[in-house]
Amino acid sequence: MTVAGFTVPRQFSFTTRPYAAVDDATDTSIGLDTIDLRVRWMLNLISCAESELVSRLWHPATFDVLAAGRDGSDRKLPMQGHVAAARLGWHPSYPTGVYVPSRVTRVVTSQTVGTLRTLAYRDTAIGSLAARFDPVTGRLAPPTAAGECVPAGFTRGVVRQLRARFRRAGDASHERLRITDVQRPPRTSVMARLSAADKQLSQIAVTDAVLTLTVKLPTNPAPAGRAQWQRVRLIAAIPPHLHTRAITDWHLPTLVLDHRGLLLRCAATESVPAPDLTSGSTAVGVDWSPATLGAAAIVTERQDGLVSDYRGFTYDDRGLGIKLARLQAEGQHLHRKAARLTRLAATAPPEVRAELEGKIAVLDAHRAAVGVKRGKINRELAFHFGREVTDYATAAGATVIGVEDLTTLETRGHGRVNNNRAAQSARRKAVDALAHTAAGVGVTVVSVPARGTSALCPGCNDTLSRPGGYHRAWCPRCNVGGNRDHVAGVNLAKRALLGRSKVVHKRGKNPEIRVTAHAPVRQCRDKTSPTPSRPRHRRVRRSVPTATPQAGVNQKKIVPAPRASVWDTVKPAPASHVVTGSREVPTSPASAASVADSMRFK
Known part of the structure; x- marks a missing residue:
């Protein structure tokens, strides 16, 4: 438990681009196009070495070691990826005659171990699901232990892989399946996480809102010695919205290349007000809606019980949701067209196959561009939603925001198109953006159970009726109701208030409330929620009208x-x-x- 009035450190990320580059040895200016080329050479070395190491380690023994968390001497594996790889003897290989500094090798092994550790969970889950899979019926037996429960979406994907495998194999073998049996080694992202190295590879300094990154870059695509790795100072501007924040530490960035050139994905640590869930008496509940991204409502705890005005706040996405739906349909159309041309190219003559492959490459490029555009819109939508809800909670004096637990939330019953559209919405990004924005003002975002929030009455906990269709909810017993999403927001805020003393904290995740408690929420005629400002x-x-002519x-x-x-x-x-x-x-x-x-x- 934290004490109100104190501050706690919090890490966040931001992006920036260098606007100048200087050679660290001679202080001569270097063009940004040259910097992009030299960074590309380093990223190619890292990407090729990482892909080769992942392919070489793609066997069940690797995942057994990572799942056990012990090395050959029965010592616990350290958290640092490059240290764990050195202890296990996992070393990347480079082309003959190419010299790569040991700190760059640290970056390679750190990224490789991070990828394999993520896939170790999938390997365990696939083995558990394969043991319960019946190839005759194509269904899973119910789990017998708590550790066998996995998310429903992941389960459906594995079941499809198991059905396809048994259909191809033509037998009903009951051997334990591993992740290496049902999928190929993953493709790794082309990037360089400089945080895995030390000052011998890169350093960072911030003065007067200017970020200076000193990093070693190769001078040719195949450096043959130490002299062909030279230090370069990259000068970038810090975004204006960070100038007034209490930042205590700046961390080494991740280097990536996009269509505009070099991009620095930076991280920093700032001081924010310490959260205190037990101090406030007002909570905001955020319900994810299929019509819009989300809606919010407020519940206040008084001496006579919980009250709410049942008038919530519906987020206005400014038309971005319609644009995302259009881009999603366009991307799916491009995917179907590319898949059809791929099937035609498999049996086409060589000259026709070459023409079809050219068309497929164009379609893939267009589909990638659509995906990039969707990602940008999702990010803009998520942070705008986080700012709107945070302002709404601040105006109401709330100290906690309860959101639906996304791990138990699944969209269904609205048709194939609407289900797919809602499933691909930026809810996870919106939760992260809301938690980041709310923490800056001392408001805590917690996850609460989502079951029954839109179907149960906040007052008597009975099933609500739908007199006006899907989007309306009414309880004839309590004589309360209104918009379905606003009523769900009241239920979520109520669960956040009643379960704030039983919060479960897990590293890397938002606080969770896993207990569903009930207390009647009566309708209060007093205005308890602020009126959101909307642009008019x-x-x-x-x-x-025709102007009256002047005389003469x-x-x-x-x-x-x-x-x-x-x-x-x-x-x-x-x-x-x-x-x-x-x-x-x-x-x-x-x-x-x-x-x-x-x-x-x-």
């Missing part, structure tokens, strides 16, 4: 302006000017150069 757009008049002045022909958008937010013109349309037209139009100069420094 000035609607443009479709028609403009010839009447000019009035040309009606084109129809403007209803989302026009241009401020109305002063009364002294005569406006003939939805926008005020300046007397002397600005040149393109002046407009560009005015936008350049904003």
Whole structure:
């Protein structure tokens, strides 16, 4: 338990790009295109060595060692990946005649061990599911131990792999299956986590909102000696939203290359207010909705019990959800088209096959571009949602935000298209963004059980009726109800308040409340929740009245302006000017150069 008024450290991540590069030995400037090329050479060496090491270790004995967590001398394996690899004798290999510093080898082994440790859990789960799989019926037997329970989505994927394997094998062998039997070695990401090395490879310094990263880079794609690895200082700007934060430590970044060049994925540690779940009496419940990303409601604990006004807050995604649905449908269409061309290319003549492979490459490139665009929109949507809910909770004086546990949440019953669309929504990113944003103001995000939150009454805990369709909920016994998502938010906030003394903390995860408690929540006529601020757009008049001509002045022909958008937010013109349309037209139009100069420094 933490004491209110104190601060605790918290790590977060951000991205930036270098705008200048200097040779550390001669202080001469280096072009950014040259830096991108040298970074690509280093990433190619790391990626090839990592892929070779993963393929060489792709056998059951590797996962047995990682699952046991012991080396050959029965000593516990350390947490550092490069130390564990050195103790187990896992060393990468490089092309003949290529010199790679030992600190770069640390990066390779650290990333490899991290990947294999993640897959060790999948290996154990696959073995457990294969033991309960019946190849005749294609179904799983119920689990007999608590350790055999795995998420439903993971179970369905493994069952499909098992069915396909037994269909190809044509036998009903009951040997224990491993992850190496049902899938190939994974493809590793092309990146370099500099945090696995020490100051001999890279250093970081921050002064006056400028980040300087000193790192060793090769001077050619196949360095033959130590002299062909030289230090370079990369100078990058820290994002403006971090200038006022209480950052205590800056960590070494991860180097990646995208379509724009070198990208630094940095991490830092800041001081935030210490969370205190037992101090406040107000909680916010966030319900994930199939119509929008989420909705929130507030419950307050008083001396006479729990109260709520049952008027929640529905998040407005500003049309991003529709854009994501369109991009998702486009990506699925490209995937189906590429799969069809792949099937045709398998039996086509050589000249036709070459043409089809070219088309498949174009489709894959378009699909990758759609995926990148979806990722950017999901990130923007998640952090905007986190900021909106955090402001809502801060205005209400809440100290805890209860969200549905995503591990027990599964979308179904809304049709194939809607189920797929809701399953691919950015809920996990939204939870992370909400936890990050709320921690900055001292509000704690906890996970609460999701079962029954939209179907049970917060007052009497009976099943709700649906008099107005799916999106409405009503309890005739308590005479309360309203929007289905708002009622679910009340239930989530109630469970967060009642279970805050039984919070389970796990490393790397948000606090969890696993106990479902009930207490009646009565409807209070007093306004307990804040009114969320929503942008109001000035609607443009479709028609403009004819101006009265002045005496002695010839009447000019009035040309009606084109129809403007209803989302026009241009401020109305002063009364002294005569406006003939939805926008005020300046007397002397600005040149393109002046407009560009005015936008350049904003």
